[in-house]
Amino acid sequence: MAGRERAMPARETDYDVAVIGAGDVGAAVARELARFELRIALIDRGDVGAGTSKANTALLHTGFDSKPGTHEARLVARGHALLQAYAAEVGIPIERTGALLVAWDETQLARFDAIEDNARACGHHGLRRVDAEELHRREPRLGPGARGALEVADEYIICPFTPPLAYATQAVLAGAHLRRGEAVTGLQPLPGGGWRVSTARANAARANAARANAGAGAAPDAGELTATWVINAAGLRSDEVHRMAGRDGFTVTPRRGELIVFDKLSRPLVNHIILPVPTAKTKGVLIAPTVFGNVMLGPTADDIDDKTSTSSTADGLARLRAAGRRLMPALLEHDVTAVYAGLRAATEHADYSLEVDGDARYACAGGVRSTGLTASMAIAEWMRDQLGDAGLELTERPVGLPAITMPNLGEAFPRPYGDAERIAADPAYGEIVCFCERVTRGEIRDAARSPIAPSDLDGLRRRTRALMGRCQGFFCGAHVAELMAAPERTP
Amino acid sequence: MTAEHPEQAETADVAIVGAGPAGLTAAACLRRLTGARVVVIDREAEPGGIPRHAHHQGFGLRDLRASLTGPEYAKRLADRADRAGAVIRSRAQATGWSPDGALELTSPAGRTELLARAVVLATGCRERPRSARLVAGSRPDGVMTTGTLQQLVYLAKRSPGRRAVVVGAEHVSFSALATLEHGGARAVAMVTELPRHQSFALFRLGASLRYRTPLLTGTAITAIHGRPRVQAVELTELATGATRTLECDTVVFTAGWVPDHELAVLGGLTLDPATRGPRVDGGLRTARSGLFAAGNVVHPAETADVAALAGRHVAATVQAALEDRAPWPAAAAPLICEAPLHWVAPSAVSPGPLAGPPRGRYLLRAHRELIDAGVEMVQDGRALGRHRAVRVTAGRSTALPAAVTARADPDGGAISVRVVSARCRR
Numbered sequence: 013m014a015g016r017e018r019a020m021p022a023r024e025t026d027y028d029v030a031v032i033g034a035g036d037v038g039a040a041v042a043r044e045l046a047r048f049e050l051r052i053a054l055i056d057r058g059d060v061g062a063g064t065s066k067a068n069t070a071l072l073h074t075g076f077d078s079k080p081g082t083h084e085a086r087l088v089a090r091g092h093a094l095l096q097a098y099a100a101e102v103g104i105p106i107e108r109t110g111a112l113l114v115a116w117d118e119t120q121l122a123r124f125d126a127i128e129d130n131a132r133a134c135g136h137h138g139l140r141r142v143d144a145e146e147l148h149r150r151e152p153r154l155g156p157g158a159r160g161a162l163e164v165a166d167e168y169i170i171c172p173f174t175p176p177l178a179y180a181t182q183a184v185l186a187g188a189h190l191r192r193g194e195a196v197t198g199l200q201p202l203p204g205g206g207w208r209v210s211t212a213r214a215n216a217a218r219a220n221a222a223r224a225n226a227g228a229g230a231a232p233d234a235g236e237l238t239a240t241w242v243i244n245a246a247g248l249r250s251d252e253v254h255r256m257a258g259r260d261g262f263t264v265t266p267r268r269g270e271l272i273v274f275d276k277l278s279r280p281l282v283n284h285i286i287l288p289v290p291t292a293k294t295k296g297v298l299i300a301p302t303v304f305g306n307v308m309l310g311p312t313a314d315d316i317d318d319k320t321s322t323s324s325t326a327d328g329l330a331r332l333r334a335a336g337r338r339l340m341p342a343l344l345e346h347d348v349t350a351v352y353a354g355l356r357a358a359t360e361h362a363d364y365s366l367e368v369d370g371d372a373r374y375a376c377a378g379g380v381r382s383t384g385l386t387a388s389m390a391i392a393e394w395m396r397d398q399l400g401d402a403g404l405e406l407t408e409r410p411v412g413l414p415a416i417t418m419p420n421l422g423e424a425f426p427r428p429y430g431d432a433e434r435i436a437a438d439p440a441y442g443e444i445v446c447f448c449e450r451v452t453r454g455e456i457r458d459a460a461r462s463p464i465a466p467s468d469l470d471g472l473r474r475r476t477r478a479l480m481g482r483c484q485g486f487f488c489g490a491h492v493a494e495l496m497a498a499p500e501r502t503p
Numbered sequence: 504m505t506a507e508h509p510e511q512a513e514t515a516d517v518a519i520v521g522a523g524p525a526g527l528t529a530a531a532c533l534r535r536l537t538g539a540r541v542v543v544i545d546r547e548a549e550p551g552g553i554p555r556h557a558h559h560q561g562f563g564l565r566d567l568r569a570s571l572t573g574p575e576y577a578k579r580l581a582d583r584a585d586r587a588g589a590v591i592r593s594r595a596q597a598t599g600w601s602p603d604g605a606l607e608l609t610s611p612a613g614r615t616e617l618l619a620r621a622v623v624l625a626t627g628c629r630e631r632p633r634s635a636r637l638v639a640g641s642r643p644d645g646v647m648t649t650g651t652l653q654q655l656v657y658l659a660k661r662s663p664g665r666r667a668v669v670v671g672a673e674h675v676s677f678s679a680l681a682t683l684e685h686g687g688a689r690a691v692a693m694v695t696e697l698p699r700h701q702s703f704a705l706f707r708l709g710a711s712l713r714y715r716t717p718l719l720t721g722t723a724i725t726a727i728h729g730r731p732r733v734q735a736v737e738l739t740e741l742a743t744g745a746t747r748t749l750e751c752d753t754v755v756f757t758a759g760w761v762p763d764h765e766l767a768v769l770g771g772l773t774l775d776p777a778t779r780g781p782r783v784d785g786g787l788r789t790a791r792s793g794l795f796a797a798g799n800v801v802h803p804a805e806t807a808d809v810a811a812l813a814g815r816h817v818a819a820t821v822q823a824a825l826e827d828r829a830p831w832p833a834a835a836a837p838l839i840c841e842a843p844l845h846w847v848a849p850s851a852v853s854p855g856p857l858a859g860p861p862r863g864r865y866l867l868r869a870h871r872e873l874i875d876a877g878v879e880m881v882q883d884g885r886a887l888g889r890h891r892a893v894r895v896t897a898g899r900s901t902a903l904p905a906a907v908t909a910r911a912d913p914d915g916g917a918i919s920v921r922v923v924s925a926r927c928r929r
Contacts, residue, residue, distance in 0.1 A: 323641040350634045432614035439611035444596045484632035490654035
């Protein structure tokens with residue numbers, strides 16, 4: 013890997029900065045800091061974006077419903093603009109569908125004033141009232157009884173998998189060390205300042221990630237590294253890392269969100285993100301198209317106590333179907349392609365837990381909930397400024413971040429299987445391996461050769477969409493598994 | 504055809520999508536019946552369809568009068584189509600339709616279009632995966648369909664696991680048992696929500712004697728546990744609601760067939776809500792002129808030889824269309840099953856010659872087993888005919904003679920297919 017081979021000046025610590033967690037937030041922070049002359053480690057117990065970042069509602073929020081005055085409100089608004097521009101720059105699939113927040117009764121209609129006031133307090137002035145007639149014209153498949161809507165035109169649908177991979181790829185190409193498959197088990201302050209970070213290989217599945225990361229040889233079962241600064245972006249485990257650093261102040265209670273993804277043939281049913289009127293606990297069950305061309309129904313919101321329990325439940329799925337039957341009965345007639353459950357890193361606080369301590373050289377971006385994807389680049393920007401103020405030396409590297417183009421997974425942009433010129437130049441793009449998602453051998457090969465190659469089938473799914481379609485591997489499961497076991501790494 | 508890339512436009516008299524038993528047989532028959540240029544498009548590396556990875560005996564009984572293994576049968580059908588002069592194009596996927604009605608193709612040879620006077624959809628069907636069945640729990644490795652299991656064991660020569668639970672009790676489920684044994688796995692249970700299995704008694708007997716696999720009837724799989732690999736499943740007895748946990752490392756979801764209907768829908772066809780395949784008349788003609796559908800995309804799923812005979816049947820109607828001998832039916836009355844009947848195929852009645860169904864029979868399925876069932880066809884309040892069936896069940900078809908629709912009016916309303924008397928086995 014390019015970053016691994018860069019010669020680094022010898023100093024007292026191995027790294028200037030160790031970022032714990034390679035999800036949306038951690039990877040964005042690593043990318044932002046990679047602009048500077050810093051030795052960076054980006055550490056994750058698994059793959060990039062494989063924790064709370066992998067199962068969200070895949071929306072780029074405006075933040076019209078944030079709590080005014082919070083970090084979250086400000087960073088979501090800023091992150092919305094940053095990620096939108098970044099998506100265009102590196103090729104992250106994104107579509108401006110806009111959202112319709114639908115009221116189903118008088119009580120909900122009456123809340124529109126308060127929602128608009130809140131939006132204005134967060135700096136959003138573009139909300140528009142839509143009457144029932146216009147609403148049903150623009151969303152003809154909506155269930156009966158919708159009374160009207162608030163239109164939020166700047167809400168986007170976005171690929172949830174590509175952003176953290178893009179951030180981490182740029183960081184790695186700029187010299188950061190990505191250390192996958194290493195779980196942080198302890199933090200000890202060093203006598204002269206800085207931290208000793210103890211790590212362990214989480215389990216056998218994680219070991220694969222470590223091996224892919226290292227190229228060939230196996231990583232040791234336990235290890236350690238030293239870093240001048242530690243940045244906690246550990247998502248669901250950000251409270252645990254916070255306590256390892258000798259601190260207290262927040263506890264993550266995983267909030268499970270179950271999602272149903274419907275067959276692509278349902279895509280013509282839905283034109284916008286269809287939001288319910290939110291409650292205090294959740295934005296509620298929504299219907300949204302995905303950039304992959306499916307329609308999504310969800311999420312539920314259930315507080316649980318197990319940070320590994322990404323199981324779906326019969327009860328949760330039944331509740332979603334009941335909600336969906338009211339919102340859009342025609343949707344329920346379509347086959348289900350996938351069911352997911354994601355965990356949001358909710359805490360007892362109504363805001364992210366952000367902190368930068370210059371004396372301890374410890375920073376935290378914890379308790380970042382479902383808005384984290386949208387806010388990620390703004391959190392990174394905020395973190396950069398705070399670290400600079402707190403004494404981290406930020407000397408810009410003479411060359412900026414390397415330009416990258418991510419593989420396109422979105423239906424609104426050209427995909428290799430439909431690109432005559434690409435196939436003519438390289439027939440591997442004409443060889444469709446995953447028939448449902450039309451993923452070609454060329455794309456699977458490219459993933460294996462990418463700077464952050466997948467280490468397991470889930471990683472391959474997130475990078476290519478292979479196996480994510482309606483047959484879930486009936487036709488190509490064995491073939492894809494073979495390609496994964498013996499990847500075409502070398503050109 | 505795209506004007507910018509005229510070199511990529513290709514024409515044929517007949518394009519057949521899918522080189523399984525139905526598509527290959529249709530291709531071979533059409534070549535024998537006509538001098539038409541026939542191109543078969545298939546997305547897999549080798550022609551043959553599902554039988555390529557079904558290694559048990561018994562293929563070809565009805566069409567070839569032989570008992571072959573799946574791979575032997577697949578090869579025989581591909582060779583026959585090839586020798587008859589059909590062009591078989593593998594690794595080519597039809598991804599949609601161009602505005603002028605050509606098939607859009609992707610293959611290593613390029614992104615091309617194929618414009619044909621007649622198109623036959625012979626895309627077959629697949630098993631509904633776990634997600635489509637909304638089984639709760641974690642998403643571990645080791646959960647698959649029979650299709651994946653067969654490819655894993657026979658094509659990739661990999662081990663599927665050690666202790667497997669098979670969900671479903673149709674013919675294909677028993678085939679999964681054999682595949683599991685071949686791959687070195689033990690089937691610890693076969694589970695069906697229905698009160699009994701839906702295969703041959705001999706298969707059931709063989710399974711209990713040879714593999715000692717218990718058949719749990721009236722039982723649903725309600726959750727899957729484990730991470731990263733399956734560790735157990737939760738089973739619920741439907742009558743009592745009692746649940747229990749069964750340890751296993753593999754779960755095979757069998758049957759639950761759904762047609763591969765994407766091209767049909769993209770081509771503007773409405774699906775029969777019961778089969779989820781395109782609605783066709785006895786001549787296997789869809790609502791769109793020049794577009795046919797044959798095999799398991801119409802009746803999910805019959806054995807391979809039945810699909811092949813549907814291919815033979817459609818060849819005759821395609822030939823008539825090419826020779827302008829039979830006008831495309833302007834009207835067709837749909838056949839609609841009333842519960843507890845599930846589906847009937849083909850499911851439309853049109854006028855004229857060549858409108859009779861393949862093998863002179865309609866195929867009928869029920870949601871649950873009905874014994875000594877009186878089945879009646881009613882159109883616009885008028886009884887068309889009645890048939891007494893020894894048994895109608897799920898997972899296995901009962902034949903209704905073509906004559907039951909002889910008095911139907913193709914311009915009339917929907918034809919209701921219903922049970923007027925039956926004994927229900929509990």
